[in-house]
Amino acid sequence: MKRKIWFTFIIMAIMPTLLISYVMLQYVQTATIDSKMESLCRTSRMMEHRLTDYSNALRSDLQKKTKLSLVMQLIHESAEDTESLDLQERTQLRMRLLDDISFPVISGAIIDIKGNVLISTIPSEEGMNLRKTELYNEMISGRESYLGIVTINETSDILDYAVPIKAEDGKTIGILKQTLKMDPLQEYLDTLDINDNDYSFLIKKNGMLVFQYNKANSGMLYQDYRNKNTLDQLIKEFRSGQLKSESGEVNFEKEGDKYVGSYKTVDKLGCIAVASVKRDTVYSDIHKSKEIMVAIGLVVALLAISGGYYTSLVLTRPLKQISSCTKKMTDGDLTIRCSCSGNGEFQELCSGINSLADNLQKSERELRLSSRIDSLTHLPNRSAIYEVLDTLLYKNPNQALLMLDLDGYSDINENLGYEIGERVLMEVSDVLRLLPQHICYPSRLIGDTFLIFITNWTSAKYPEQIAERIIKEIEGIRFIDEIHIDISISIGIEYTNVEKIDKKKLIKHSSLAMQKSKTLGTNSYFIYNPYLQREM
Structure with missing residues (x-):
């Protein structure tokens, strides 16, 4: 009790003095910092404005090239699988792609709506498919332009810029890409009126440093600047699309010096513009208050130590209990x-x-x-039906296995495409999912093969009734998205018996019966008998 009174007395005596000193010092610091941060904020906004102008100028120049008659002719040829451009016209088109716009051009290419490079000033690029590239996906998503920084040996010295090629109705029918030199962008940013004490730079989502005001280390990765600080966190959030604000404050370290600054996102380029200054510079006007801050810090430290000792006595026990529980959870x-x-x-x-x-x-x-469910049909997979068989097989007298296989499924994939094939499998799974629950257990084994475990029925020849029901439902599937399909099904049935053979043999017998049903014609089923194995 004496110690508690002693601590209370000390806190009550020094708290007013400490509080007044802190408030005064905080006011001076806040006023100085706010003034500097406002200046940095203006700089970052100015960078964002200049970069947006740069992107708009690029887009305007490239859109003029998309209107060339040879470009439109090439795109239409690609859509119609024809080729009428002769060698001279293709050479002429390559030369037009290399024409300088407002910025020096390194190379150019025309890409069709499928991602195929139809023509390029770099012959090795022709015929390549860019469907998996960021450039293609950004353009197809409806964006009016794309700018990407091309990284070469950990430096960024060229730009990929692309605009959509549009038909008269405004629909995107292709992409025009130009590779440009970085020098004009750097010169463009060098015209900014930035304070000599400020440290400003432009950085991409992947951490690539695109531009520095002093240009001393252009191209360095942002890891050179991170030290578990807000710059590192800012880039991570920007990269993942979880950035909470388009502008704000940032802190980081470089070569042992601490920096504070302001950032602004540049949506047109997919970059962040950062304007910063050394923290020591911000506090240069309040050095006279350092002694007071040190004194206050010592007092606060002593109070913290004293208070911490007291608090530890109170908190140790419950914290140990919680720590013990969380350790077991992590184990x-x-x-x-x-x-x-x-x-x-x-x-x-x-x-x-x-x-x-x-x-x-x-x-x-x-x-x-989720590891037991087929991702396409959402039916139980092979592992799941095996578990069902291990649990329920021979637990009831009436049990059977139905093996189903689609006839003509490979023709659908080859002629109509795998997307339609997958839709057929989903339609079949919908039919199987409507079978009586707790009696029928449908599953997808592999490809277009399905397995149904039927148990504990009461009606005569119930598995045959189920087979006929499935055949009737499958016959009703004739159109997928207004596309006519020709699909049928073959079913093999295997009844369990007193011999209690294992599930693998039962599945094999149902498979043999299914193969036999295929010889009987489409949309048929066959019941396994011992003589069938000799025939097959």
Whole structure:
């Protein structure tokens, strides 16, 4: 009790003095910092404005080239799978692609709507497909332009810029790409009126340094600047599309010096413009207050040590309990739950940890479940139906396996495309999913082969009834998105018997019966018998 009174007395005596000193010092610091940050904010906004102008000028120049008659003719030829441009015209078109616009051009290419490079000033690029590139996907998504920094040996010295080629109705029918030198962009930014003490630069999503005001280390990666600071976090959030604000403050370290600054996103280029200054420069006008800050810091440190000693006595026990529980959770025991005596923050912390453990358990169960479901049809997969057989096989007297295989499915894939083929499988899975539950257990084994386990029925010849029902439903599938399809099904049936053979043999027998049904004509089923194996 004496110690508590002693601590209370000290805190009550020094707190007013400490508070007044802190408020005064904070006011001076805040006023100085706010003034400097406003200046940096103006610089970053100015960079963003200049870069947007640069991008607009590029887009305007490239759009003029998309209107060339040879360009439109080449795009239309690609769409119609014809070729009428002779060698002279293709050479002329390559030369037009190399014509300088407002910026020096290194190379150019025309890409059709499928991502194929139809013509390029670099012959080795012709015939390449760019469907998986960022450039293609950005253009197809509807963007009016694309600018990418081309990285060569950890430097960024050229730009890829592209605009869509549009038909008269405004629909994108191709892409025109130009590779440009970086020098004009750097010269463009060098015209900014930036304070000599400021450190300003432009950085891409991948951390590539595109431009520095002093140009001393242009092209260096941003890892040179990070030290678990907000610049590192800013780039990570920008890269993942989770940036909370288009502008704000940033702190980082470079070569041991701490910097503070302001950033502004440049959507046109997919970059961040940063204007910063050394932290020491910001505080240059308040050095006289350092001694006061040190004195206050010492006092606060002493108070913190004293208060920390007291607080540790109060907090040690519940923290040990919580630490023990969380260690067991990290070791994999998600059944453990935290509990501690008393009320308040520790109870809330325990509740939060327990809620997290509940969510982890739920996620683990969902992950385990997803490993048993076929991703396309959402039916149980091979592993899942095997588990069902291991659990229910021979538990009831009436049981059978139906093996289903689609006839003509490969022709659909070859003639109509794999997308239509997948839609057919989804339609078939919808038919199987409507079978009586707890009696029929449908699954997808592989490709266009399905397996149904039927158990505990009461009607005579129930598996044959199910087979006829499936055949009738499959016969009704004639159109997918107004595309006519010709599909049928073959079914093999294997009944269980007193011999209790294992599930693999049962599946093999149903497969043999299914193969036999294929010889009987489309949309038929066949029941396995011992003589069938000799025939096959």
